[in-house]
Amino acid sequence: MAFSEGNLADHLGGLGYSEEQIELMDVATSFCRDKSPIDKVRKLINDEHGYDPGVWQEIVDLGWLGIAVPEAHGGVGLSMAEVAPIAEQMGRRLLATPFATCTIAAQALLAAGDEAQCAEWLPRIVAGEVATLALTEPHGDWNLGHVEASAKAQGEGYVLSGTKQFVVYAQHAALVIASVTVDGALRLALIERSAIPDGALRREIIIDETKRSYELTLDGITIPASALLDAGRSGSALGQIELANALLQAAEMCGGTQSAIDYTIEYLKTRKQFGKLIGEYQALKHPITNAYVAYEKARSHMLSAAHNFGQQGVGEIAVRMAKASADKAYSFAADRAVQFHGGFGFTHDCDAGLYRRSAIWHASQYGDAAWHRSKLADLLF
Amino acid sequence: MSSRPTPAELAEYEAQADAWFRENTPKDPGFMLPLTFMEVSTDQQFEFLCAWQRKVYEAGYLGASWPSEYGGGGLHPDFQRIATKLMKKYDGPIMLNAIGIGWAGPLILDIGSEEEKQKYIKGMLNAEDIWCQGFSEPENGSDLGNAQLKAVRDGEEYVLNGSKIWTSLGDRAKYMILLARTSNEGPNKYAGLSFFLAPMDAPGVETRRIKKLTGEYGFVQCFFTDARIPAECLMGNEGDGWKIAMKTLEYERGAKVNLAGGYFLKELDAMGVVELARESQRGGKPLLDDPVMKDRMVDFMMDIQALNLNNQRRRMGPLVQDRPMGLALMNKLARTEMIRELTEFSLSFQGTRGGYYVDDPCAVDNGYWHRSYLNSFSATIGGGTSEIQRNIVAEHVLGLPKGR
Numbered sequence: 001m002a003f004s005e006g007n008l009a010d011h012l013g014g015l016g017y018s019e020e021q022i023e024l025m026d027v028a029t030s031f032c033r034d035k036s037p038i039d040k041v042r043k044l045i046n047d048e049h050g051y052d053p054g055v056w057q058e059i060v061d062l063g064w065l066g067i068a069v070p071e072a073h074g075g076v077g078l079s080m081a082e083v084a085p086i087a088e089q090m091g092r093r094l095l096a097t098p099f100a101t102c103t104i105a106a107q108a109l110l111a112a113g114d115e116a117q118c119a120e121w122l123p124r125i126v127a128g129e130v131a132t133l134a135l136t137e138p139h140g141d142w143n144l145g146h147v148e149a150s151a152k153a154q155g156e157g158y159v160l161s162g163t164k165q166f167v168v169y170a171q172h173a174a175l176v177i178a179s180v181t182v183d184g185a186l187r188l189a190l191i192e193r194s195a196i197p198d199g200a201l202r203r204e205i206i207i208d209e210t211k212r213s214y215e216l217t218l219d220g221i222t223i224p225a226s227a228l229l230d231a232g233r234s235g236s237a238l239g240q241i242e243l244a245n246a247l248l249q250a251a252e253m254c255g256g257t258q259s260a261i262d263y264t265i266e267y268l269k270t271r272k273q274f275g276k277l278i279g280e281y282q283a284l285k286h287p288i289t290n291a292y293v294a295y296e297k298a299r300s301h302m303l304s305a306a307h308n309f310g311q312q313g314v315g316e317i318a319v320r321m322a323k324a325s326a327d328k329a330y331s332f333a334a335d336r337a338v339q340f341h342g343g344f345g346f347t348h349d350c351d352a353g354l355y356r357r358s359a360i361w362h363a364s365q366y367g368d369a370a371w372h373r374s375k376l377a378d379l380l381f
Numbered sequence: 382m383s384s385r386p387t388p389a390e391l392a393e394y395e396a397q398a399d400a401w402f403r404e405n406t407p408k409d410p411g412f413m414l415p416l417t418f419m420e421v422s423t424d425q426q427f428e429f430l431c432a433w434q435r436k437v438y439e440a441g442y443l444g445a446s447w448p449s450e451y452g453g454g455g456l457h458p459d460f461q462r463i464a465t466k467l468m469k470k471y472d473g474p475i476m477l478n479a480i481g482i483g484w485a486g487p488l489i490l491d492i493g494s495e496e497e498k499q500k501y502i503k504g505m506l507n508a509e510d511i512w513c514q515g516f517s518e519p520e521n522g523s524d525l526g527n528a529q530l531k532a533v534r535d536g537e538e539y540v541l542n543g544s545k546i547w548t549s550l551g552d553r554a555k556y557m558i559l560l561a562r563t564s565n566e567g568p569n570k571y572a573g574l575s576f577f578l579a580p581m582d583a584p585g586v587e588t589r590r591i592k593k594l595t596g597e598y599g600f601v602q603c604f605f606t607d608a609r610i611p612a613e614c615l616m617g618n619e620g621d622g623w624k625i626a627m628k629t630l631e632y633e634r635g636a637k638v639n640l641a642g643g644y645f646l647k648e649l650d651a652m653g654v655v656e657l658a659r660e661s662q663r664g665g666k667p668l669l670d671d672p673v674m675k676d677r678m679v680d681f682m683m684d685i686q687a688l689n690l691n692n693q694r695r696r697m698g699p700l701v702q703d704r705p706m707g708l709a710l711m712n713k714l715a716r717t718e719m720i721r722e723l724t725e726f727s728l729s730f731q732g733t734r735g736g737y738y739v740d741d742p743c744a745v746d747n748g749y750w751h752r753s754y755l756n757s758f759s760a761t762i763g764g765g766t767s768e769i770q771r772n773i774v775a776e777h778v779l780g781l782p783k784g785r
Contacts, residue, residue, distance in 0.1 A: 012686050012689075014690075014693060015690050015693040015694055015697065015700070017697065017699060017700060022699040025699070258703070261779075265779050265780065265781065268781055269780065269781060269782065277782045279775075279781040279782050280781075280782050280783070280784040281784070282768070282771075282772070282784065285771065285772065285775045285781050285784075286768070286771045286775070288775070288779065288781075289771045289774045289775045289779065290771070292707070292711070292774065292778070292779060293711050293714065293715050293774070296691060296707055296708055296711065297684070297687035297688070297690075297691065297715070298687075300687050300690035300691050300693075300694050301683070301686070301687055301690065303690070303694065303700055304686075304690050321683050321686060321687075324683060325683055325687065370676070373676050373679045373680065373683075374672075374676065374679075376679045376682070376683070377672075377675045377676065377678075377679050380679060380682055381655075381659075381669050381675060381678070381679075
């Protein structure tokens with residue numbers, strides 16, 4: 001029996017690409033491979049900073065922080081579609097930097113910032129100053145609208161209270177964009193690093209050791225009134241932030257999945273047991289093939305999410321499908337990567353563990369597969 | 382073949398063809414029709430489908446782009462594509478003579494002699510001559526190159542001994558495209574294979590029907606016992622068999638060929654499953670209110686969309702740089718397994734009525750979903766099982782070692 005997608009395909013986005021996207025993909029492929037060999041990834045795990053400032057500067061010099069920023073603000077004037085292939089290659093080589101969070105912070109400014117706020121911060125982000133997001137809280141809810149932190153008017157400005165978690169790269173950020181409520185209404189607030197006392201940041205111990213993340217205690221931090229983003233657009237900006245994050249995560253996760261599979265295949269082609277290469281055994285060969293099939297599906301979804309990003313209706317469906325399928329593919333590939341390396345797989349020295357931990361991290365941030373499927377159910381049925 | 386038609390010519394043709402199919406596409410004949418050419422079980426079904434194919438051909442909507450000197454319409458392929466599209470649009474019955482017009486016909490037009498073209502093409506199109514395919518053998522399913530049915534030259538005849546199996550329409554076909562062994566010499570098992578256009582009414586050819594998992598018939602085992610066929614049935618030369626068989630399989634996979642048109646398999650529409658779910662109840666509420674069922678349905682929608690996107694992406698070079706053949710080689714595996722799982726899922730919508738089967742008056746959609754699920758195994762097994770497909774992907778795409 002044959003099968004047709006029928007009119008399902010009409011409801012969902014298709015696939016396409018831009019020349020710029022492919023050029024960036026090619027450059028990013030060799031850049032990330034060259035700048036982030038696995039021994040360097042492991043060395044940076046033990047480095048307080050967590051990333052190489054020299055490589056960061058090269059990324060800045062390549063113009064990658066400004067890809068989705070309009071030319072008027074010092075950017076390149078392309079879109080998130082062109083950012084995704086870079087994130088993919090970064091995920092593939094476990095090249096951890098504030099690249100994703102800076103890109104999304106810029107999108108938050110574009111979504112809810114006024115002209116003055118954009119004019120002040122976007123050129124600085126494009127030039128490599130780190131901006132990050134403080135959106136999640138100790139309640140652990142993936143719903144970004146669930147905000148308990150608040151800003152209360154005091155004199156000319158506002159005083160903040162509450163706690164934010166998983167504020168990545170906050171220690172080295174010049175700008176933190178936090179979600180708070182003002183008189184019960186959601187609002188995004190710009191907090192300059194200089195306003196954050198050192199004691200307010202606690203480095204979190206997170207599952208993905210290649211990344212850096214901090215808890216931020218807002219209590220007592222004050223900001224000027226001009227640091228609040230637009231009241232009317234802050235809520236919808238949160239929605240866009242969630243989708244932009246999901247897109248870049250899906251891209252990173254696809255890259256990670258590819259590496260987890262490649263790494264395992266290499267082992268299956270060299271390790272011998274009972275006189276045979278273990279890759280000859282179908283008990284190993286077939287599951288890794290299933291992982292590969294899942295990876296290709298996830299990558300198609302991710303490329304579709306990049307292509308349709310920002311499109312009314314189909315964009316959100318494509319992005320949520322991308323994150324959900326990337327989570328499924330990455331989790332399975334990395335899980336099997338650990339298992340198929342046998343005793344070595346159980347050691348901290350085996351790279352399979354890096355991928356497994358990375359997949360758990362990504363699932364934990366901005367929603368796992370089941371979360372995005374539940375959102376899709378509302379969109380589709 | 383004629384030159385490329387203008388949009389106006391195509392539009393005019395489409396309007397005519399649309400009117401014809403709207404007028405002539407048969408409604409429910411009052412008995413169950415097969416979903417594919419592989420499940421023709423009864424004389425009633427067979428005669429009905431022969432008549433339909435002949436009617437479509439005589440109206441000019443089958444073989445429209447095949448050469449007119451052999452019975453085709455001599456038109457540009459774009460015309461036939463329109464006719465086929467409309468055939469699907471009006472959900473017409475399938476074209477019965479799939480092996481003939483889908484595989485043997487293109488093969489003969491491609492590499493056959495003038496005599497072969499004159500003799501065979503028209504009868505394929507008007508369903509006078511039904512064709513079947515004799516490749517698989519009882520002992521050689523996945524290992525086609527090891528075919529053992531013997532063909533020994535004896536004067537102006539070949540003498541055939543052996544057996545073929547899973548032969549769709551084998552009990553009703555007039556001709557078979559046959560892969561047989563003319564020699565055990567040669568550098569490898571492939572070198573001794575030859576290809577025949579064999580008449581099925583030759584003395585010594587017997588068929589036995591095989592009942593399928595679904596309860597339907599449609600394929601047979603063929604026994605050749607000192608069966609004699611004319612030597613001129615040999616296509617090409619002795620030893621060309623493997624090459625010609627591979628070419629035939631390319632047509633089967635829909636590669637670069639001027640197809641006669643029509644379609645041989647009813648397609649399951651993804652949205653049909655969603656519709657069934659929408660119409661179904663669970664605990665007094667719509668089935669899709671159940672979060673578990675809803676979640677599984679979303680998962681299937683993602684899977685269907687992924688395969689749809691894969692099909693677009695495999696033609697986009699820059700998006701398949703790392704493993705260019707990956708998407709193409711995994712397609713059969715991913716698609717057939719998805720259909721199996723999706724049709725299985727659809728059974729669970731039906732509550733107690735999931736216990737009914739085809740022809741019970743209370744069966745949902747006359748058992749269509751059950752039949753579709755059981756039939757889905759024909760695709761996960763036929764044409765190389767899913768397990769063989771995983772080996773192919775593992776070895777040819779991922780570079781894993783062959784098992785010994």
